[in-house]
Amino acid sequence: xxxxxxxxxxxxxxxxxxxxxxxxxxxxxxxxxxxxxxxxxxxxxxxxxxxxxxxxxxxxxxxxxxxxxxxxxxxxxxxxxxxxxxxxxxxxxxxxxxxxxxxxxxxxxxxxxxxxxxxxxxxxxxxxxxxxxxxxxxxxxxxxxxxxxxxxxxxxxxxxxxxxxxxxxxxxxxxxxxxxxxxxxxxxxxxxxxxxxxxxxxxxxxxxxxxxxxxxxxxxxxxxxxxxxxxxxxxxxxxxxxxxxxxxxxxxxxxxx
Amino acid sequence: xxxxxxxxxxxxxxxxxxxxxxxxxxxxxxxxxxxxxxxxxxxxxxxxxxxxxxxxxxxxxxxxxxxxxxxxxxxxxxxxxxxxxxxxxxxxxxxxxxxxxxxxxxxxxxxxxxxxxxxxxxxxxxxxxxxxxxxxxxxxxxxxxxxxxxxxxxxxxxxxxxxxxxxxxxxxxxxxxxxxxxxxxxxxxxxxxxxxxxxxxxxxxxxxxxxxxxxxxxxxxxxxxxxxxxxxxxxxxxxxxxxxxxxxxxxxxxxxx
DNA sequence: CAGTGGTCTAGACCACTGG
DNA sequence: CAGTGGTCTAGACCACTGC
Numbered sequence: 264x265x266x267x268x269x270x271x272x273x274x275x276x277x278x279x280x281x282x283x284x285x286x287x288x289x290x291x292x293x294x295x296x297x298x299x300x301x302x303x304x305x306x307x308x309x310x311x312x313x314x315x316x317x318x319x320x321x322x323x324x325x326x327x328x329x330x331x332x333x334x335x336x337x338x339x340x341x342x343x344x345x346x347x348x349x350x351x352x353x354x355x356x357x358x359x360x361x362x363x364x365x366x367x368x369x370x371x372x373x374x375x376x377x378x379x380x381x382x383x384x385x386x387x388x389x390x391x392x393x394x395x396x397x398x399x400x401x402x403x404x405x406x407x408x409x410x411x412x413x414x415x416x417x418x419x420x421x422x423x424x425x426x427x428x429x430x431x432x433x434x435x436x437x438x439x440x441x442x443x444x445x446x447x448x449x450x451x452x453x454x455x456x457x458x459x460x461x462x463x464x465x466x467x468x469x470x471x472x473x474x475x476x477x478x479x480x481x482x483x484x485x486x487x488x489x490x491x492x493x494x495x496x497x498x499x500x501x502x503x504x505x506x507x508x509x510x511x512x513x514x515x516x517x518x519x520x
Numbered sequence: 521x522x523x524x525x526x527x528x529x530x531x532x533x534x535x536x537x538x539x540x541x542x543x544x545x546x547x548x549x550x551x552x553x554x555x556x557x558x559x560x561x562x563x564x565x566x567x568x569x570x571x572x573x574x575x576x577x578x579x580x581x582x583x584x585x586x587x588x589x590x591x592x593x594x595x596x597x598x599x600x601x602x603x604x605x606x607x608x609x610x611x612x613x614x615x616x617x618x619x620x621x622x623x624x625x626x627x628x629x630x631x632x633x634x635x636x637x638x639x640x641x642x643x644x645x646x647x648x649x650x651x652x653x654x655x656x657x658x659x660x661x662x663x664x665x666x667x668x669x670x671x672x673x674x675x676x677x678x679x680x681x682x683x684x685x686x687x688x689x690x691x692x693x694x695x696x697x698x699x700x701x702x703x704x705x706x707x708x709x710x711x712x713x714x715x716x717x718x719x720x721x722x723x724x725x726x727x728x729x730x731x732x733x734x735x736x737x738x739x740x741x742x743x744x745x746x747x748x749x750x751x752x753x754x755x756x757x758x759x760x761x762x763x764x765x766x767x768x769x770x771x772x773x774x775x776x777x
Numbered sequence: 778c779a780g781t782g783g784t785c786t787a788g789a790c791c792a793c794t795g796g
Numbered sequence: 797c798a799g800t801g802g803t804c805t806a807g808a809c810c811a812c813t814g815c
Contacts, residue, residue, distance in 0.1 A: 283792070285803055311781060322805045327782090337777050343782045344812035361776045461776040466767035467724035467742035485724035485742035491776075510723035517774060519618045519718040519748075520594050540811070542784055568800060579786045584801090600801045601793035 290319060291329035298338060298349060299496035305351035305451045309339065312347075338459065352447035352458065359445055361461055361491070364420065364508055365516045373412035374419065379477075380406040381436035383428055390425040393492055393503045401428030405439065408477065418478045419513055425503040430456055456501055461493040465515065470507070478509055487515060547576060548586035555595060555606060556753035562608035562708045566596065569604075595716065609715065610705035617702070618718055618748070621677065621765055622773045630669035631676065636734075637663040638693035640685055647682040650749055650760045658685030662696065665734060675735045678764040687713055687758060713758055718750040722772065727764070735766055744772060 294309075303309050312330065316323045330347055333339045340348045352360060366372060386394065386402040396402070402425045409420035426434070431454050442449045450456045469483040478486070487508040495501045508515065551566075560566050569587065573580045587604055590596045597605045609617060623629060643651065643659040653659065659682045666677035683691070688711050699706045707713045726740040735743070744765040752758045765772065 285791095287803075313781090324806090325804060328803085330782095341782065342813085344780080344814080346781060346813095363774075363776075463774040463776060465722060465744065465772040465774065467744040467765075468767075469742045483740075485726045487722065487724040487744075508724075510725075515722040517620075517720040517722065519620075519720060542810095544784075570800085581787090582785060585784085587801095598801065599794085601795080601799080603794095603800060 286321065287325045287328040287332075290315075290321065290326060291332055293319075294329060294333060295338065295496070301455065303349050305349050305457055306353060308346040308348050336460075352445050352451060354448075360447070361458070361493070363515050363517065364513050367512050367514060371412075374409040375412050375416065377408040377410060378405070378436060378440050379408060380404070381434070381439055386425065386427075390503050394425065394427050394500050396427055402426060403428055403431050403434050417509075417512075419509050421474060421477050421507040423505040427501060430454060430501060456495055458493045458502065459495055461491050461502075463492075464490045466490075468507075474507055478507065480509060486510075489515070543578065544582045544585040544589075547572075547578065547583060548589055550576075551586060551590060552595065552753070555590075558712065560606050562606050562714055563610060565603040565605050593717075607714075608705070609702050609708055617704070618715070618750070620772050620774065621770050624769055624771060628669075631666040632669050632673065634665040634667060635662070635693060635697050636665060637661065638691070638696055643682065643685075647760050651682065651684050651757050653684055659683060660685055660688050660691050674766075674769075676766050676770055678731060678734050680762040682760040684758060687711060713752055715750045715759065716752055718748050718759075720749075721747045723747075725764075731764055735764065737766060743767075746772070 297303065309315075310318070312323050312326045315321075315330075316326045319326065330339060330341070334341050334347070337350050340350050342348065362372075364372070382404055383401050384404045386396045386398055386400050388398050390396070390402055391398040391400065394402070405422070405424040405426070407422050407424075408418050409422070410416040410418050431450075434454070438449070438453070439446070447458050450458065466488045467485055468488045470478065470480055470486050472482045474486070475482040475484060480486070487506075487510050489504075489506040489508060491502070491504040491506065492500050493502040493504070554560065566572075567575070569580050569583045572578075573583045576583065587596060587598070591598050591604070594607050597607050599605065619629075621629070639661055640658055641661045643653045643655055643657050645655050647653070647659055648655040648657065651659070662679070662681040662683070664679050664681075665675050666679070667673040667675050688707075691711070695706070695710070696703075704715050707715065723745040724742055725745045727735065727737055727743050729739045731743070732739040732741060737743070744767050746761075746763040746765060748759070748761040748763065749757050750759040750761070
């Protein structure tokens with residue numbers, strides 16, 4: 264079978280390409296569109312390679328390459344002997360998959376949360392631009408603290424979060440406070456919004472008086488400012504997060520390849 | 521042919537494994553050991569997949585998978601129609617492959633260098649621990665500024681670098697100042713040390729009086745502290761770098777998968 | 778044991794590069 | 797045009813999981 268033949272179903276899903284789109288990329292785009300459509304939910308198993316190959320009239324190796332790339336991009340998780348599953352933030356080994364803050368000593372990263380605020384507001388200029396909304400559109404604004412779990416509890420992170428109001432209709436302080444596990448897990452199961460990737464911009468700033476009070480540092484103390492924009496399927500931004508990190512005993516870790 | 525047969529040459533290069541080492545990983549380890557041995561120099565082309573397959577008595581697909589992983593880990597660079605080449609820091613499109621600092625406006629990242637110091641010193645406790653030396657061993661210490669290229673030149677980065685003296689014997693201020701292109705390119709071509717990966721720890725700190733003077737900020741102004749430990753082949757640390765970044769008009773960018 | 782992903786092969790053909 | 801990496805196939809067999 265030739266890569267250019269048949270496959271109407273695929274060509275519809277195929278994304279813009281340089282000049283030539285190999286078959287496995289068309290399969291990949293097709294699978295991605297099905298993930299986006301919610302055909303398989305986070306944590307669920309997708310059909311086996313052989314079954315997909317048979318259904319799509321393609322060899323196993325071609326499906327394999329498509330699934331490999333999706334697994335590498337954290338959309339799918341392969342488990343030998345069991346199957347291939349839709350990735351989820353709900354059962355992360357690390358409590359927070361996107362949080363790169365680590366204690367200086369290799370100790371545990373157990374942190375407790377303290378919800379400060381959760382309300383619906385107009386997005387405003389900055390959040391609207393990042394989230395591709397109008398400034399007058401509604402947004403959910405959350406403010407919260409992360410503190411060390413060990414007593415005495417020390418504030419470490421002050422987060423300020425904006426979410427598009429249209430996507431998070433029933434999100435209340437009660438729901439947030441009651442939820443155990445990663446916040447992104449709640450977003451998945453309650454609102455069907457799965458974070459796929461994120462971009463962060465990091466700066467050093469001086470604490471304002473309010474920030475200093477909440478984080479237990481002196482005003483104008485240096486803090487790490489981490490601005491994160493998280494995306495769901497289709498490069499659609501769905502969360503803006505402004506985190507202030509105390510870094511006397513923690514650091515932001517990064518790996519450069 | 522079975523994955524467990526023959527292949528004395530490979531088993532020697534095979535690294536510790538969970539319980540089962542597929543053939544392509546043995547090939548990968550073999551290629552990696554040859555890269556480490558300098559059999560092919562940075563920028564050079566390695567033998568074609570078919571030739572390697574023939575020499576190693578293995579199918580092209582197996583070599584392919586090994587090379588794929590090495591390319592993904594930035595050891596090799598594939599160029600369709602031309603060949604597969606040893607990765608190098610000398611011909612990076614971006615001037616600095618490991619520098620994640622970006623201007624807030626999407627403008628160019630052109631920076632100029634100003635060498636402040638380059639001398640041979642005792643490593644000292646901190647650098648010795650990081651570089652796996654004795655505190656009494658000699659190290660090369662470099663201090664330099666990076667400034668915006670556009671006039672008026674603004675200081676942006678203050679770097680302090682430690683290198684193991686034993687590996688960088690002829691490294692002098694003159695050599696450094698005369699070198700055009702990335703510093704890591706000089707390390708490759710003059711000292712045969714290729715940086716393979718790096719770890720960074722990022723913090724917010726207050727500028728000391730000296731640091732403030734060099735960077736043109738007020739004392740105790742917030743700065744981004746980026747501590748980088750770079751490794752060459754075999755997980756061997758070969759550079760400790762302590763960078764202080766001004767982040768009023770620049771930010772450290774990161775992608776989270 | 779059956780079902781899954783993981784490895785390996787052999788061979789055909791395609792896309793890209795440079796002489 | 798020859799030589800390179802890139803794609804695709806069909807089939808065999810291996811390793812891991814759970815019943």
